[in-house]
Amino acid sequence: MKRHLLKVGLLLAGLLSLPALADEKPVLRSQVMTLSDIVTVGDFYSNAGLLASKPLFRSPDMGTSGNVPADVVAERARAAGLETAGTDGLRTVVVFRGATRLNRDQLAGLARKALADRNAGIDPERLDIRLLQAPDQVLADPKVHDPIRIDRVEWSQSNGRFTIHAAVAVEFGTEPLTLTGVATEMVDVLVLVQPVRRGDIVREEDLNIIREARTKVPAGALTEMEDIVGKQARTTLRANSPLSRNDVQRPILIERGEKITVTYVMPGMKLTSRAQAMDTGAKGDVIDVMNLQSRRIVPATITSRGQVRVHAANPIVASLNSEKN
Numbered sequence: 328m329k330r331h332l333l334k335v336g337l338l339l340a341g342l343l344s345l346p347a348l349a350d351e352k353p354v355l356r357s358q359v360m361t362l363s364d365i366v367t368v369g370d371f372y373s374n375a376g377l378l379a380s381k382p383l384f385r386s387p388d389m390g391t392s393g394n395v396p397a398d399v400v401a402e403r404a405r406a407a408g409l410e411t412a413g414t415d416g417l418r419t420v421v422v423f424r425g426a427t428r429l430n431r432d433q434l435a436g437l438a439r440k441a442l443a444d445r446n447a448g449i450d451p452e453r454l455d456i457r458l459l460q461a462p463d464q465v466l467a468d469p470k471v472h473d474p475i476r477i478d479r480v481e482w483s484q485s486n487g488r489f490t491i492h493a494a495v496a497v498e499f500g501t502e503p504l505t506l507t508g509v510a511t512e513m514v515d516v517l518v519l520v521q522p523v524r525r526g527d528i529v530r531e532e533d534l535n536i537i538r539e540a541r542t543k544v545p546a547g548a549l550t551e552m553e554d555i556v557g558k559q560a561r562t563t564l565r566a567n568s569p570l571s572r573n574d575v576q577r578p579i580l581i582e583r584g585e586k587i588t589v590t591y592v593m594p595g596m597k598l599t600s601r602a603q604a605m606d607t608g609a610k611g612d613v614i615d616v617m618n619l620q621s622r623r624i625v626p627a628t629i630t631s632r633g634q635v636r637v638h639a640a641n642p643i644v645a646s647l648n649s650e651k652n
Contacts, residue, residue: 355415359422362469381407390426390466394419427467427474434461441477453513460507471496487511512541516548516569523564531556547571577609580632590636
């Protein structure tokens with residue numbers, strides 16, 4: 328009984344496999360993509376089985392394509408042992424050979440990285456690259472992980488000129504590649520959208536950020552908004568010129584010779600009097616002020632426009648009281 332069941336099972340398995348065998352007939356592809364220098368039976372035909380790795384033709388050059396007559400492909404495939412190979416209604420087969428393509432923008436990026444890697448502290452994103460000598464396109468072997476190897480970098484930071492010697496991975500070995508150009512380190516600086524007059528307060532909407540060559544930017548140029556917004560222009564400032572800390576100051580709240588109010592702060596009480604400013608200052612500055620009655624001069628901290636504060640000690644309090652008497 329067991330033998331009978333085994334025979335029935337094998338018969339059923341054989342019957343079920345017939346459609347699958349029919350579907351495994353080699354089928355010629357209309358397009359072939361390869362990375363190799365040889366096109367094989369398996370590249371042209373699906374279901375090529377053990378014959379898939381057998382070579383049929385040499386591939387086109389890297390990055391190019393070529394047409395092959397379908398009947399010639401079928402003839403060579405049959406000669407290689409794929410007896411059922413046919414044209415499957417095709418007249419030609421297009422063979423594409425892949426390549427790693429690098430255009431001028433990508434070569435500039437390669438130069439940017441190479442220069443930054445060999446100069447610590449330079450951000451590659453801040454390097455402006457202008458290629459002088461470079462091919463429009465480089466084709467490299469796509470099977471190689473790093474298609475271009477940098478061998479030597481020469482860069483004069485005084486004038487920005489560089490020469491990069493490299494090697495490109497190609498079909499058989501490498502080919503030399505030389506890139507020359509000018510690299511300029513750029514920095515972001517703050518400029519005014521329009522002129523600001525002396526004494527005016529700089530607002531955020533007055534400012535813009537531009538990228539300039541580091542060699543053209545003066546030392547101390549401002550790069551952060553908080554360093555200038557709310558500050559007062561020392562002189563009339565031009566538009567589109569880098570700004571420095573010396574161009575602005577904290578807003579002047581008290582001018583020398585101005586009549587001001589002095590608040591004397593003591594434990595448990597406050598006294599106010601009128602005084603004259605002996606200095607010019609901004610908020611938080613300590614200036615000398617002269618009491619208009621006693622002509623006494625004391626240091627005071629500017630708190631707001633026309634207002635200063637003195638944290639008085641006991642002797643000063645006694646003096647003030649005596650002045651009032």
